[in-house]
Amino acid sequence: MASPVSAVPTEDAIEAAVEKPVERGEPILQVRDLEKHFPLTQGILIKKQVGAVKAVDGVSFDLYQGETLGIVGESGCGKSTLAKVLMNLERATAGQVLYKGEDISKASGRALKAIRRNIQMVFQDPYTSLNPRMTVGDIIGEPFEIHPEVAPKGDRRKAVQDLLDVVGLNPEYINRYPHQFSGGQRQRIGIARGLALKPEVIIADEPVSALDVSVQAQVINLLEQLQNEFNLSYMFIAHDLSIVRHISDRVGVMYLGRMVEIGSDEEIYEHPTHPYTQALLSAVPVPDPSGREGRERIILSGDIPSPANPPSGCRFRTRCWKAQEKCAIDVPLLAVPEVFRGQDTPAAHASACHFAEDVDVVGAS
Amino acid sequence: MSSTAVSARAKTGDTEETPLLQVRDLHVEFRTRDGVAKAVNGVNYSVRAGETLAILGESGSGKSVSSQAVMGILDSPPGFVTGGEILFKGRDLLKLSNEERRKVRGAQMAMVFQDALSSLNPVHTVGTQLGEMYRVHKGSSKKEAKLKAVELMERVGIPGAKERVNQYPHQFSGGMRQRVMIAMALALEPDLIIADEPTTALDVTVQAQVMELLGDLQREYDMGLILITHDLGVVADVADKIAVMYAGRIVETAPVHELYARPAHPYTRGLLDSIPRLDQKGQELYAIKGLPPNLLRIPSGCAFNPRCPMAQDICRSEVPPLHAVTEEDGRPLPGRGSACHFWKETLHG
Numbered sequence A: 001m002a003s004p005v006s007a008v009p010t011e012d013a014i015e016a017a018v019e020k021p022v023e024r025g026e027p028i029l030q031v032r033d034l035e036k037h038f039p040l041t042q043g044i045l046i047k048k049q050v051g052a053v054k055a056v057d058g059v060s061f062d063l064y065q066g067e068t069l070g071i072v073g074e075s076g077c078g079k080s081t082l083a084k085v086l087m088n089l090e091r092a093t094a095g096q097v098l099y100k101g102e103d104i105s106k107a108s109g110r111a112l113k114a115i116r117r118n119i120q121m122v123f124q125d126p127y128t129s130l131n132p133r134m135t136v137g138d139i140i141g142e143p144f145e146i147h148p149e150v151a152p153k154g155d156r157r158k159a160v161q162d163l164l165d166v167v168g169l170n171p172e173y174i175n176r177y178p179h180q181f182s183g184g185q186r187q188r189i190g191i192a193r194g195l196a197l198k199p200e201v202i203i204a205d206e207p208v209s210a211l212d213v214s215v216q217a218q219v220i221n222l223l224e225q226l227q228n229e230f231n232l233s234y235m236f237i238a239h240d241l242s243i244v245r246h247i248s249d250r251v252g253v254m255y256l257g258r259m260v261e262i263g264s265d266e267e268i269y270e271h272p273t274h275p276y277t278q279a280l281l282s283a284v285p286v287p288d289p290s291g292r293e294g295r296e297r298i299i300l301s302g303d304i305p306s307p308a309n310p311p312s313g314c315r316f317r318t319r320c321w322k323a324q325e326k327c328a329i330d331v332p333l334l335a336v337p338e339v340f341r342g343q344d345t346p347a348a349h350a351s352a353c354h355f356a357e358d359v360d361v362v363g364a365s
Numbered sequence B: 001m002s003s004t005a006v007s008a009r010a011k012t013g014d015t016e017e018t019p020l021l022q023v024r025d026l027h028v029e030f031r032t033r034d035g036v037a038k039a040v041n042g043v044n045y046s047v048r049a050g051e052t053l054a055i056l057g058e059s060g061s062g063k064s065v066s067s068q069a070v071m072g073i074l075d076s077p078p079g080f081v082t083g084g085e086i087l088f089k090g091r092d093l094l095k096l097s098n099e100e101r102r103k104v105r106g107a108q109m110a111m112v113f114q115d116a117l118s119s120l121n122p123v124h125t126v127g128t129q130l131g132e133m134y135r136v137h138k139g140s141s142k143k144e145a146k147l148k149a150v151e152l153m154e155r156v157g158i159p160g161a162k163e164r165v166n167q168y169p170h171q172f173s174g175g176m177r178q179r180v181m182i183a184m185a186l187a188l189e190p191d192l193i194i195a196d197e198p199t200t201a202l203d204v205t206v207q208a209q210v211m212e213l214l215g216d217l218q219r220e221y222d223m224g225l226i227l228i229t230h231d232l233g234v235v236a237d238v239a240d241k242i243a244v245m246y247a248g249r250i251v252e253t254a255p256v257h258e259l260y261a262r263p264a265h266p267y268t269r270g271l272l273d274s275i276p277r278l279d280q281k282g283q284e285l286y287a288i289k290g291l292p293p294n295l296l297r298i299p300s301g302c303a304f305n306p307r308c309p310m311a312q313d314i315c316r317s318e319v320p321p322l323h324a325v326t327e328e329d330g331r332p333l334p335g336r337g338s339a340c341h342f343w344k345e346t347l348h349g
Helices: A079-086 A109-116 A136-146 A153-166 A171-175 A183-195 A213-230 A241-247 A265-270 A275-283 A325-329 B063-071 B098-107 B126-138 B142-155 B174-186 B204-221 B232-238 B256-261 B266-273 B313-317 B343-348
Strands: A027-042 A048-064 A068-072 A094-099 A119-122 A201-205 A233-237 A250-255 A258-264 B021-032 B035-047 B052-056 B079-088 B109-112 B192-196 B224-229 B241-246 B249-255 B323-326 B332-338
Touching: A027 A079, A027 A233, A048 A079, A048 A094, A048 A233, A048 A258, A068 A079, A068 A241, A079 A201, A079 A233, A109 A119, A119 A183, A136 A153, A136 A171, A136 A183, A153 A171, A153 A183, A183 A213, A213 A233, A213 A241, A213 B266, A233 A241, A241 A265, A250 A265, A250 A275, A258 A265, A258 A275, A275 B204, B021 B063, B035 B052, B035 B063, B035 B079, B035 B224, B035 B249, B052 B063, B052 B232, B063 B079, B063 B109, B063 B192, B063 B224, B098 B109, B098 B126, B109 B174, B126 B142, B126 B174, B142 B174, B174 B204, B192 B204, B204 B232, B224 B232, B232 B256, B241 B256, B241 B266, B249 B256, B249 B266, B323 B343, B332 B343
Parallel strands: A068 A233, A068 A250, A119 A201, A201 A233, B052 B224, B052 B241, B109 B192, B192 B224
Antiparallel strands: A027 A048, A027 A094, A250 A258, B021 B035, B021 B079, B241 B249, B249 B332, B323 B332
């Protein structure tokens, strides 16, 4: 039935994906050829694997100390699965996640527990990610139960109150329940919980998209302020491109399980070279009506293909206006495109397209 | 400083022809166990044929409730329309019987909802659901209805309509499902379409497709469109005029270009200022302090006063009427209104 799982090109250019280390110091997190495939099975008694949903399929990037890496892409592109694999909430099918040089993707037991302390997550939905039967004090203090070395028993109440203060909530709210708070306040509780173990890396999966517009800016400011205070590294996953640009030092664009383009915020937003990035930027509604008649839009046809049966070659080719025969055969590697190689231009950043072109898109800025 | 409160008619900026839809001093409340939530407190707006009105607001601002009242699909109880008029082609819809109302709904005004998956019936094919419009309202035969359904699906750009007409909603992608919803709204060629967050659940590339389709169809059939959204970007793209809602009231009305260039209400200005801009990178974003109000306990005076940087004593005691907004030298700005005691300072200061 399902087509045989095509061999995944794992030579996905490890070297190429590693960008020039411009005074960034050591990467804190190195991701190499990460894959997460969810098996599709058939049969009730005798389960037979008939294929796999390739949610993340060969993703490589670095995250440096104190920086924010934004990840953008449409639903189904694998950005949330990527977050889960980095957290080790899902086991990687293949590839490596190196935290300070140590592979954590295969860690288990005590080693995993020690690593988890340093990588924490802030979830999208502040309504379902907090246990309604626990008080705020218990929710924020729960990480201390698992890692008692961070805060000895007697100090916990004080530690929780300090955290509430840090995220801008009244420390007296410690005995309240989640339903007594608004969405923005709940997201602050989620952030306080993420900070409890003094992690170095925070993975934020759509942290503001469930919030009201007038409250989003408050939470973004809080995240930035905490980053400066504690020298945190963020992986910031979102679909709102203007917020991602505001908060990120570098931005990665994902499509159907692959990273298609990665670079500094200026490189991606001002000089996108991958057609998908260009389409994405041009499709974003700009909150400024002036010149809307003259704006040129790249409207993609069709929907994102199924990750269980992705197109051969370049995955974007089915919706791409530049696609040629070559795109169906050769998988484009995430590297600085040949046309720009060696040039001193912002267009010379990693982009997985055979026909990369620097196009100025009037988009989300 | 003499305030110039204006009559309901002047507020909406209408002069010549009768608009397609005119909402006057609409009040809606929800009677809940915890008390009465005043969701809509005296809202006025109007839409002409071919015009796009965007109603912008956060959750709880009353933007969806007011349009549900217009459509006549308010959950009642607990929701009740407690006052006002909804004039559709000059007829007050609130005075019609349920049966008359039902005939207007669907045939003359239609709604596109946010969540297409839960608005379509999962156990009927898309063709049956589209055809139902013709069978119920026009008494078409099953066969005719199906042909019409195929036609409609082609009209909204669903590829392979002949085959897909027999498929079920779950077999369509999010963007295609939203197209089905639009097709259904369009079926009887209504004069007014109300679209409640039509693209919020969609990805940006698909969102662009759907908004373009809605715009094209609106021009083709010369329909009035009310677009309900919280997205300042979508509004800037498609709206002709905007009504900004906060805590059940319209706090500002303006033609789209003017609203973005020169807001006359501190709430609107706060929303626009909190959009991340290029030159602000690395700086703190402007944030409106505090939280949207609880509708059971709307602050006295201007509902925005606890969050407003300009609030004075008068804002805590007196509800500001929707002032007609003028230039500094008194020249009128047609279509503009601001429910702020200090609109002059906000606009000119």
